[in-house]
Amino acid sequence: MDPELLLIERARNGERAAFDSLVDMYKGKAFALAYNFTGNAEDAKDVLQEAFVKAYLNIGKFRGGSAFYTWFYRILLNQCKDVLRKKQARIRVLVEVREPADEDDEAPVEAVDNGPGPRKALLNKEIREKVDEAINRLPEKQKITFVLRHMHGMKLGEIADMIKCSESTAKVHLFRATKNLQKALSPYIKTEGGGEYGVI
Amino acid sequence: MASFKDIMDMISKRKAPEPPKGFWPEFDRELGERLDAIDSRKSNRSYGFAGWLDGISFAFFQPKPVLAAAMFILALNIVLFSFASRGPTLVSVALLSRDDLAEELVLTDQLSSGENIVDF
Numbered sequence: 001m002d003p004e005l006l007l008i009e010r011a012r013n014g015e016r017a018a019f020d021s022l023v024d025m026y027k028g029k030a031f032a033l034a035y036n037f038t039g040n041a042e043d044a045k046d047v048l049q050e051a052f053v054k055a056y057l058n059i060g061k062f063r064g065g066s067a068f069y070t071w072f073y074r075i076l077l078n079q080c081k082d083v084l085r086k087k088q089a090r091i092r093v094l095v096e097v098r099e100p101a102d103e104d105d106e107a108p109v110e111a112v113d114n115g116p117g118p119r120k121a122l123l124n125k126e127i128r129e130k131v132d133e134a135i136n137r138l139p140e141k142q143k144i145t146f147v148l149r150h151m152h153g154m155k156l157g158e159i160a161d162m163i164k165c166s167e168s169t170a171k172v173h174l175f176r177a178t179k180n181l182q183k184a185l186s187p188y189i190k191t192e193g194g195g196e197y198g199v200i
Numbered sequence: 201m202a203s204f205k206d207i208m209d210m211i212s213k214r215k216a217p218e219p220p221k222g223f224w225p226e227f228d229r230e231l232g233e234r235l236d237a238i239d240s241r242k243s244n245r246s247y248g249f250a251g252w253l254d255g256i257s258f259a260f261f262q263p264k265p266v267l268a269a270a271m272f273i274l275a276l277n278i279v280l281f282s283f284a285s286r287g288p289t290l291v292s293v294a295l296l297s298r299d300d301l302a303e304e305l306v307l308t309d310q311l312s313s314g315e316n317i318v319d320f
Contacts, residue, residue: 016239023231027224032216041219049231056235131207150212182204189204
């Protein structure tokens with residue numbers, strides 16, 4: 001039996017140690033997701049704790065029809081929405097979360113500019129800010145789909161399961177999100193020789 | 201200028217955010233305390249009326265304002281209904297004691313006499 005399934009089964013039977021192991025397995029990735037939507041570590045912590053508490057209380061209802069993390073991410077996303085709704089804020093997605101530790105830590109956007117170093121860095125920073133802004137402006141479902149697909153590498157089927165829609169609907173959300181981003185970033189995009197970017 | 205593909209690559213290659221130092225120990229401690237509290241409530245809940253009461257109070261203090269409000273209104277309705285239903289009740293004559301029965305008959309007689317006086 002898959003060790004994860006075994007842990008889930010044990011947790012469903014009320015074994016606390018098994019649930020703690022599940023927390024350890026998913027807390028890192030889940031924090032990244034919570035941070036992407038809340039925009040700060042403190043809110044991300046609160047949201048994540050609340051989501052784990054809800055998962056603990058409701059793990060008996062988890063039937064295993066989907067992956068555990070899809071089920072848990074759904075709880076987490078709903079929690080993020082609740083918190084942000086309370087704060088009267090729209091979901092904020094932060095692409096840029098931290099500055100790289102050194103120059104090589106993160107590959108710069110290629111072909112941004114051939115000018116001198118500081119100017120190139122400035123342009124990169126400007127593009128990142130514009131990307132953040134463009135993602136933040138996307139409608140909620142497009143934003144969720146885009147972030148989960150491109151920033152968390154989830155499959156369309158999993159995303160569809162999370163936002164409770166068909167896979168083809170999730171694909172449409174992703175397509176529209178990509179189109180909207182392309183439109184919003186058009187002043188910064190080199191068009192020569194480049195076709196349209198596919199969604200998958 | 202960057203191509204859109206470059207921008208998409210940049211987004212996909214971004215590293216996951218790192219929580220600040222000391223974040224995980226604090227997180228684990230706080231979450232552990234909350235789960236411990238749930239465990240102790242769960243074990244208490246299975247023991248009789250006190251457990252039932254604890255369960256109700258737990259449900260009330262969950263961060264679900266709508267549920268809490270709905271439960272409060274339900275409880276209020278039950279209380280109001282029980283007070284409203286405590287009106288005069290009918291008792292079978294067969295259940296009255298001899299003295300009570302005599303008293304009732306006297307009262308009935310007086311009442312009908314009184315009505316007659318009023319009528320005439």
